[in-house]
Amino acid sequence: GAGVSQSPRYKVAKRGQDVALRCDPISGHVSLFWYQQALGQGPEFLTYFQNEAQLDKSGLPSDRFFAERPEGSVSTLKIQRTQQEDSAVYLCASSPGTGELFFGEGSRLTVL
Amino acid sequence: KQEVTQIPAALSVPEGENLVLNCSFTDSAIYNLQWFRQDPGKGLTSLLLIQSSQREQTSGRLNASLDKSSGRSTLYIAASQPGDSATYLCAVRPNDMRFGAGTRLTVKP
Numbered sequence A: 001g002a003g004v005s006q007s008p009r010y011k012v013a014k015r016g017q018d019v020a021l022r023c024d025p026i027s028g029h030v031s032l033f034w035y036q037q038a039l040g041q042g043p044e045f046l047t048y049f050q051n052e053a054q055l056d057k058s059g060l061p062s063d064r065f066f067a068e069r070p071e072g073s074v075s076t077l078k079i080q081r082t083q084q085e086d087s088a089v090y091l092c093a094s095s096p097g098t099g100e101l102f103f104g105e106g107s108r109l110t111v112l
Numbered sequence B: 001k002q003e004v005t006q007i008p009a010a011l012s013v014p015e016g017e018n019l020v021l022n023c024s025f026t027d028s029a030i031y032n033l034q035w036f037r038q039d040p041g042k043g044l045t046s047l048l049l050i051q052s053s054q055r056e057q058t059s060g061r062l063n064a065s066l067d068k069s070s071g072r073s074t075l076y077i078a079a080s081q082p083g084d085s086a087t088y089l090c091a092v093r094p095n096d097m098r099f100g101a102g103t104r105l106t107v108k109p
Helices: none
Strands: A005-007 A010-013 A019-024 A031-037 A044-050 A053-056 A065-068 A075-079 A088-095 A107-111 B004-007 B010-014 B019-025 B032-038 B044-051 B056-059 B062-067 B072-077 B086-093 B103-108
Touching: A005 A088, A010 A019, A019 A088, A019 A107, A031 A075, A044 A065, A044 A075, A075 A088, B004 B086, B010 B019, B019 B032, B019 B086, B019 B103, B032 B062, B032 B072, B044 B056, B044 B062, B044 B072, B072 B086
Parallel strands: A010 A107, B010 B103
Antiparallel strands: A005 A019, A019 A075, A031 A044, A031 A088, A044 A053, A065 A075, A088 A107, B004 B019, B019 B072, B032 B044, B032 B086, B056 B062, B062 B072, B086 B103
């Protein structure tokens, strides 16, 4: 597609539910990043893929967070047993070899 | 750990003014620095990318400079317009990309 696509755009979950957020990167981009953005803050790094390899997951806040990119294209960020502090916008970005990042519109998660 | 700071946190100017947004980072070992714009409820739009070997980049009314040795970048916006109102974020990259908290710009008609 023309840009990075994320779905769903909005997700409301009850505390304790599992959620899955999807990211379709720009075609041909080998690098893919996930960020978490709280209201009024800059994005915080979660994890980074190069093709299907997860090279850095140091930003994942707990073992309830899991990301995958099995075929080196689409990625899914999964949050298990959601808690209220997980409420945030989850941003996905992809990058070609230039290092420039291109972001999607984000998925806004609200945990009640 | 790389820390990125943006000053000021918020800025309000009348239309037509030239303005400067500041970004500082603690570790000069960066691959590149990128400036983004974020409108409310939207994702980030890339404005300018400066590779570590470059000193500045220009796009239209925007000019970004990079001084790695001092850990600073500035984004210069010429002849500001109300449509420039948004939050401006800078980010530096070794492997991942570290962001500042942003400068919220309001340009008044």
